[in-house]
Amino acid sequence: xxxxxxxxxxxxxxxxxxxxxxxxxxxxxxxxxxxxxxxxxxxxxxxxxxxxxxxxxxxxxxxxxxxxxxxxxxxxxxxxxxxxxxxxxxxxxxxxxxxxxxxxxxxxxxxxxxxxxxxxxxxxxxxxxxxxxxxxxxxxxxxxxxxxxxxxxxxxxxxxxxxxxxxxxxxxxxxxxxxxxxxxxxxxxxxxxxxxxxxxxxxxxxxxxxxxxxxxxxxxxxxxxxxxxxxxxxxxxxxxxxxxx
Numbered sequence: 001x002x003x004x005x006x007x008x009x010x011x012x013x014x015x016x017x018x019x020x021x022x023x024x025x026x027x028x029x030x031x032x033x034x035x036x037x038x039x040x041x042x043x044x045x046x047x048x049x050x051x052x053x054x055x056x057x058x059x060x061x062x063x064x065x066x067x068x069x070x071x072x073x074x075x076x077x078x079x080x081x082x083x084x085x086x087x088x089x090x091x092x093x094x095x096x097x098x099x100x101x102x103x104x105x106x107x108x109x110x111x112x113x114x115x116x117x118x119x120x121x122x123x124x125x126x127x128x129x130x131x132x133x134x135x136x137x138x139x140x141x142x143x144x145x146x147x148x149x150x151x152x153x154x155x156x157x158x159x160x161x162x163x164x165x166x167x168x169x170x171x172x173x174x175x176x177x178x179x180x181x182x183x184x185x186x187x188x189x190x191x192x193x194x195x196x197x198x199x200x201x202x203x204x205x206x207x208x209x210x211x212x213x214x215x216x217x218x219x220x221x222x223x224x225x226x227x228x229x230x231x232x233x234x235x236x237x238x239x240x241x242x243x244x245x
Contacts, residue, residue, distance in 0.1 A: 057131035064186060066131070072186045073132030075178050079193065080123040081144045084136050086171055087116045089150045093164060097157035105157035105210070112203045119196045126192055152230045161210045162219060162233035163226035168204040172197060 060069025094109040124134035147170065152163045175197045182189045211219040211233065219236045223229035 054133045054135070056133065060131040061129060061186070061188070064130075068185045069130045070132065072182050072189050073127045073130040075181050076123050076127050076130075076189060076193075077132065077134060078144065079175060079178050079196075080120055080127065080134060080136065081141050082171055082174055083116050083120045083123065084141055085145060085147075086167065087113055087120065089164075089167055090116065092150060093152075093160045096152075096154045097160050098154060099156040099158070101157040101210070105161060108206060112206075115199055115203070119199070122192060122196070126189060130186075130189075151225070151227050155230055156234055156237065158210055158219070158237060159230040159234045161207050162223065162229040164207050165204070165211060165218075165220055166223065166226055166229050168200065168207060172200050172204060175200060 056066070056070050056073065058066075060066055060073075064072070090109050090113040094106055094113065097105045120136065124136065127134040150163070150167065152160060175193055179190055179193045179197065182193065208218070213219070219233045220229035221232070223232045
């Protein structure tokens with residue numbers, strides 16, 4: 001049997017076959033690369049692959065059940081949300097105080113803010129220790145809080161303190177309630193909240209001392225809103241009108 005000579009036509013056919021094979025290989029490689037990229041971000045069912053979770057871990061601290069650990073972590077998250085809000089409120093007041101007492105109040109609030117941020121960090125780390133997922137994101141704060149924004153803008157420094165007095169009252173009352181909630185479940189978290197409450201009450205005293213008179217009365221007595229408290233203080237600080245003859 002003699003070999004068929006490689007004519008020009010046959011060589012052209014071989015070249016076309018090689019081009020087709022090469023094209024098939026390139027398409028297969030392109031599909032493989034796309035598949036690898038897809039697998040990194042998306043499972044086979046077409047839903048996005050999860051890379052994060054807000055679900056509690058499968059562990060908590062020794063001697064606590066998962067149920068109790070989660071309950072304590074949820075209580076601490078509510079306190080974390082409250083203190084994040086307080087830290088923002090303190091800075092807002094720090095920026096917006098005016099009047100003769102400006103520098104004293106302006107500088108007094110910096111340590112309050114720094115101290116509250118330390119509390120936020122301690123709460124977040126305790127939540128993680130308990131197996132929770134702490135969150136300080138703005139959306140979580142707005143979703144979880146039961147109060148409205150602080151409603152005093154630029155104002156006399158002492159008027160601001162009249163409003164801040166009410167803010168501290170609410171935060172401290174909720175911290176004290178949280179102490180009672182975790183007391184039977186986790187003494188370590190209870191101790192953390194007790195220590196924070198003591199510091200918050202000292203900050204509150206600093207604020208109230210600016211509002212208190214020699215007889216123990218308060219310039220914002222009877223106020224039930226921040227704006228109302230600021231107005232009450234401003235009214236008492238306003239010099240009386242001179243009688244005209």
